[in-house]
Amino acid sequence: MIVAVASGKGGTGKTTVSANLARVFDAEVQLLDCDVEEPNAHLFLKGAGIEEEEICIPVPEVDEVLCDGCGECGAFCRFHAIVSFGAKPLVFPDMCHGCGGCAKVCPRKAIRETGHRIGVVGKIRADRVTLIQGRLDVGAPMAPPLIRAVKARMRKEVPAILDAPPGTSCPVIATIGGADFVLLVTEPTPFGLNDLGIAVDMVRDLRIPFGVAVNRVGAGDDRVHAYCRDQGIPILLEIPEDRAIAESYSRGELIVDSLPRYRPLFEELARGLFDGGSPSGNRAGYRPFKSCQGRFRRRENGCALELHGKTCCGLDNRCGKPPCEDKR
Amino acid sequence: MKIAFTTSGETLDAPFESRFGRAPKFLVYDLEKETFSVIDNRQNVNASQGAGIQAATTVARAGVACLVTGHCGPKAYKVLSAARIRIFASSAATVKEALGLFRDEKLVEALSADVEGHWM
Known part of the structure; x- marks a missing residue:
């Protein structure tokens, strides 16, 4: 099972989502930092470097x-x-x-x-997470070949999370091509919504199943939620706007480590996407989201937004249960 | 002898363009015949990369001996040098003004790229 974490807009939290998601796995998992122009996942997953290869x-x-x-x-x-x-x-x-x-x-x-x-591919081991990172040389403008080199080092039998570059251009296509599922991270702002729409067009063109993660919920408005509802796009993760998260980020810490109250959000996401993060991987792991018949049902009784007294379970009522009271 | 000028228009009175690779047009002036023709460079204006190389190839194919432009990057310079095209820098307002300065030998020849490539 390969899940790519992408976004139209930059700075929405792709690395935050992918690194925290990788961290909650109870089995071996691979995290591929495909943002080879400015890789940053290693700032959050500290571990020992295993090897480094030159890519030509x-x-x-x-x-x-x-x-x-x-x-x-x-x-x-x-x-x-x-x-x-x-x-x-x-x-x-x-x-x-x-x-x-x-x-x-x-x-x-x-x-x-x-x-x-054009650059190097490095491998870092941090507990159960193997981080495979591409670093494009300064002055080398060619990201896609290096991204392909990063992906070529992925082990098929181990679940993989791909941290994509922002945008919808060639490096992103090179990253998400071949993924089983794409998680589009956005923020509830006009910029976030605009670029989400562009990213949604992209993944629809590529015919890859996808869902949305909304970061900083409560910071902006509810237009991203309304858009997802209208388009029938499942919202699979909602990270609330919380200064403590920003502070932990600025220290290079992962939310799931430093703010355990948010850990269930990512555990649930891992279960939904990877079927419990089973080492065998599960290519059908995204199905619970598509039909809303899986574990995400539980969120109605304890999702982040309810905790913060805000809007919805993000599931567009597809689970058949009535939407949260304060939702629409 | 033919000289290429970077411009955004199609006449001698048209504005002189300081960019080379992404200049909208090249006005090629024939000093012997006192005539000119215009080459469209539109395909390069929005090129993601390689505009300088392509523009240099275009003016080389037009058989010019000199190029008068505002700035020239390293890749374009390399191609223009290989094609033995001399480059002159100008900040004239119109093509006509740049042509006048060229005739009066008031333009300085560029002996290297004067701006960095966008990908360096």
């Missing part, structure tokens, strides 16, 4: 003797990583996506590929 992508190298300057390579490359106008082509390794197309189209076989370092 293949970039073209032109044999001046063989090249007759035909320009086929430059005409093929849509990223302008290789440019030719009559003479030996110029190569811009920074622009190269490593597809190998230029070498394939070269009629004189004058192009061979050579490794160009």
